[in-house]
Amino acid sequence: MSSAPANLTTIGTLGAGGGVSAPGSSPTFSPLYQQIKALITQSLQSGEWKPGELIPSEVELANRFKVSQGTVRKAIDELAAENLVVRRQGKGTFVATHHEARxxxxxxxxxxxxxxxxxxxxxxxxxxxxxxxxxxxxxxxxxxxxxxxxxxxxxxxxxxxxxxxxxxxxxxxxxxxxxxxxxxxxxxxxxxxxxxxxxxxxxxxxxxxxxxxxxxxxxxxxxxxxxxxxxxxxxxxxxxxxxxxxxxxxxxxxxxxxxxxxx
CATH class of the missing domain: 3.40.1410.10 (Chorismate lyase-like)
Known part of the structure; x- marks a missing residue:
C-alpha cells in the first residue's frame, strides 16, 4: 500500500512517506494546520511532552514540520481552545494538566x-x-x-x-x-x-x-x-x-x- 500524500488528513499513524492517515478509513483532505495539529497531538499522546511541560516554540515546531510559523500558530490555537495546551504570556505554551486549578x-x-x-x-x-x-x-x-x-x-x-x-x-x-x-x-x-x-x-x-x-x-x-x-x-x-x-x-x-x- 502506498503512503498517504502530504495533504491527507493526519488523524492516525505516521506513514512511511511522511503522510498520516487513519487506519482503515478512506483518505480525506484537510487543511495543513489541521495536519500539524494532529502531529502535535500524536506527540502529546505518546508522552514526548509530559503534562505541565513546556513544548517547543512555534519557530522550533515550524522548522520541525517544515511549515510556516503561522500554520503552527493556528494549530496551537485550536489545541489551546480544546484545553490540550495552555499559553502563558511571556513563558510559552505548556501541556495542559489536571493539576492546574483552572x-x-x-x-x-x-x-x-x-x-x-x-x-x-x-x-x-x-x-x-x-x-x-x-x-x-x-x-x-x-x-x-x-x-x-x-x-x-x-x-x-x-x-x-x-x-x-x-x-x-x-x-x-x-x-x-x-x-x-x-x-x-x-x-x-x-x-x-x-x-x-x-x-x-x-x-x-x-x-x-x-x-x-x-x-x-x-x-x-x-x-x-x-x-x-x-x-x-x-x-x-x-x-x-x-x-x-x-x-x-x-x-x-x-x-x-x-x-x-x-x-
Whole structure:
C-alpha cells in the first residue's frame, strides 16, 4: 500500500512517506494546520511532552514540520481552545494538566449559588474490581465481563453531602488503583489518573435528567426520600477518542446549580 500524500488528513499513524492517515478509513483532505495539529497531538499522546511541560516554540515546531510559523500558530490555537495546551504570556505554551486549578473545574460543573466555587471533600465508600456490566462495557468500548475498577464516593461542600458518585474504569489501565491510594491522594482524582496511570481526560459527554432520591441515596445525602436530584451520566475520553471512564452522579441542587458554557 502506498503512503498517504502530504495533504491527507493526519488523524492516525505516521506513514512511511511522511503522510498520516487513519487506519482503515478512506483518505480525506484537510487543511495543513489541521495536519500539524494532529502531529502535535500524536506527540502529546505518546508522552514526548509530559503534562505541565513546556513544548517547543512555534519557530522550533515550524522548522520541525517544515511549515510556516503561522500554520503552527493556528494549530496551537485550536489545541489551546480544546484545553490540550495552555499559553502563558511571556513563558510559552505548556501541556495542559489536571493539576492546574483552572482545569479542575472543566469537569466539575456544579457551582454554588453564592460564594466562590471550590473543590469538594471526598469520602470513599468502596473500591473494588468487578466484571463489567453490559451497559458499562458498551460505554467503555470493552467486552462485557472484562475487568473494571468500581468506585463509589460521596462529595461534600462545606460539610454538606452534595454528590453521590459511582465510577467505572477499565481494569487494564487502572491496575493497582486502591481505596487506600484514593484516600491518601489529596489532589484532584483526574490528576491522580494523569500522574500515576498515564491517562489524561481530554473531553467528556454527559446526559442529564431529573430524578428523585431513593432510600439509600437519601441517607447518604442526608435528605428526605424522593428529594429532587440531578442525575448526570458522564463518559470521559482520552487521546484518540478512547473512553476511559463512566461516571454516574446524583447531585443535590438546593444550594448549587449545574453550569455550562455554550458557544
Amino acid at each position: 482545569a479542575q473545574y472543566r469537569f466539575l460543573r456544579l457551582m454554588p449559588d453564592s460564594g466562590e466555587p471550590h473543590n469538594p471533600d471526598n469520602k470513599i465508600l468502596e473500591v473494588k474490581r468487578l466484571r463489567a456490566p453490559a451497559e458499562v462495557a458498551r460505554l467503555l468500548d470493552i467486552k462485557s465481563g472484562d475487568s473494571v475498577i468500581f468506585i463509589r464516593r460521596v462529595q461534600s461542600f462545606d460539610g454538606a453531602p452534595t454528590i453521590v458518585e459511582e465510577l467505572w474504569l477499565p481494569g487494564l489501565i487502572f491496575k493497582g488503583l486502591t481505596a487506600e491510594r484514593l484516600v491518601e491522594y489529596k489532589g484532584p482524582m483526574y490528576g491522580l489518573f494523569e500522574t500515576e496511570f498515564g491517562t489524561r481526560m481530554i473531553r467528556a459527554t454527559e446526559r442529564i435528567r431529573a430524578v428523585t432520591a431513593d432510600e439509600e441515596t437519601a441517607e447518604l445525602l442526608k435528605v428526605a426520600k424522593q428529594t429532587p436530584l440531578l442525575s448526570v451520566e458522564r463518559v470521559s475520553f482520552t487521546y484518540g477518542d478512547k473512553p476511559v471512564e463512566v461516571r454516574r452522579g446524583l447531585y443535590l441542587t438546593d444550594r448549587h446549580h449545574y453550569q455550562n458554557e455554550l458557544s
